[in-house]
Amino acid sequence: MLRRRCRTAFTLVELLSASAAATLLMGGLASSLYIASRALPDDSGPRSSAMGSPYAVGQIVGDLRYARRFFELTSRSVAFETPDRNGDQAPERVRYAWSGVVGEPLTYEFNDEPAIELVRHVDQFDLTALTRQLEAQEFAVTPSIPVVFEEFTEAKLSKNGTYLWVNRPADTQEGDLLIAAVAIDSDSGADPYMPAGWQPIVVNKYFYNGYYYATLGVFWKIAGASEANSYSFDWTYNQQAYGWIMRFTGHHPTAPVQAYATAADYLAEPASPAVTTTTNNCLVLRLGAFDDDDIDVDAPGVPAHTAITMDKSKSGDDNISGGAAYAYLPMAGDAGASHFTLTDIEQFVTTTLAIQPEFP
Known part of the structure; x- marks a missing residue:
């Protein structure tokens, strides 16, 4: 990498x-x-x-x-x-x-x-x-270095369970930003438990007419000098899950996540909400959890975004899918809403993050 x-x-x-x-x-x-x-x-x-x-x-x-x-x-x-x-x-x-x-x-x-x-x-x-020389006032120009998506790892729980181990991205170095997303089928019970050192961003669930259909938990951490080889994300009820950890560089070292928004509904094009940034050159990261497996693998279908992943815990019924994609927002302001693309109408939870650069 x-x-x-x-x-x-x-x-x-x-x-x-x-x-x-x-x-x-x-x-x-x-x-x-x-x-x-x-x-x-x-x-x-x-x-x-x-x-x-x-x-x-x-x-x-x-x-x-x-x-x-x-x-x-x-x-x-x-x-x-x-x-x-x-x-x-x-x-x-x-x-x-x-x-x-x-x-x-x-x-x-x-x-x-x-x-x-x-x-x-x-x-x-x-x-x-x-x-001839022209005299001018000297000024310093700070280089603009973008947030860079580097790699990701993933894990699938294809039968009901209460935890999911996800490997650390292989080339992780001290100071890198790690963002984890865990898509859990139906109701996780209590919110997913984070491994030591991780911070929560948001956990959201889709609930309708007395039933839970999907849960999405999103977490972050700045990698330390010595990181575990894998991390366990735990929950209460026996469910299937699909999780992935993404590695980024070029982010703000102490406050990388500037803004987030989350949504849940029942659509064939799951809505990905807008976020508003106050810093130029943010990376807009869109994440989703989708009930069942009505997806095109590796194709999250977010217009004008670069795909990271789109996969599922297993094929068939009673499973869960998840996806991610990103784009850059050159100027501070409204990133606008977008959507994922499924092959059929499904229940979903989506979360949008704005990751701010160290040097905007």
Whole structure:
């Protein structure tokens, strides 16, 4: 399984800042090179040139468009790095320079090759505008690191019992967020008992016309330095069960669950309630317990969400199913309601969680 991941993207603020800086730089380059071009001899003049000054300026501007970093930047020379051009999988080094002596050439260097004359008999070439500095207030940009679903484990109790052992996710490390969901057929009696170190989020049951049809318990913990290999979730009455434990990284270290909501009803598309967040880039986790086995295995059917699981305690009557899926909410606010998809109408319990990131 993947370990805690490094960021591979940038925030909108960072991209806009970089774009603005690049725009200012290219504006300065264009202005300075335009001025420089007016000082280069014209092709129609009495002096000969290795390349006409308009073409030379065009080449310089074209190269500078691909500059990734500068090695040298003075009023009369510029050296910089560009991406690979010759297919050797290495960046290129380009340099333009003029000695400052009237009549001397403007030269061009590519990597370690000897300098060549780009324009002969130059009267003036001034890149002062390139060396001007813009003063700006410094500010720190905190990287946005999303909550990441890493893996899950599951367990099935296919005959009536009062407890379910679920293995710890294999790659669990200290500080990871573990969320457990236990779907129990009918009535569990007392709420499911949590293993030591776990915290309850919510336990909900569907009750109608004197009968219980499904129970869903949801719990969380932050993994410690030494975790048990498996955890036992217990209840009172003999029932079947399906349970799973999900592992997340990138979460808030002390208060990962920002909000939750729960619902219970009797539908072919079990409603998953909305939650409202106050932090950007939350992960919205939708969980469900469904009476019987009217499901498509591995397909929770939550629109625009990534599936985690959809499975059952066993096939046939008197069993229980459970499912999970998630999506990201880039901006704080209402995550909106959604739904699971079953193959027939069934009683259900659903719970929606908002997991907030450490760095939103």
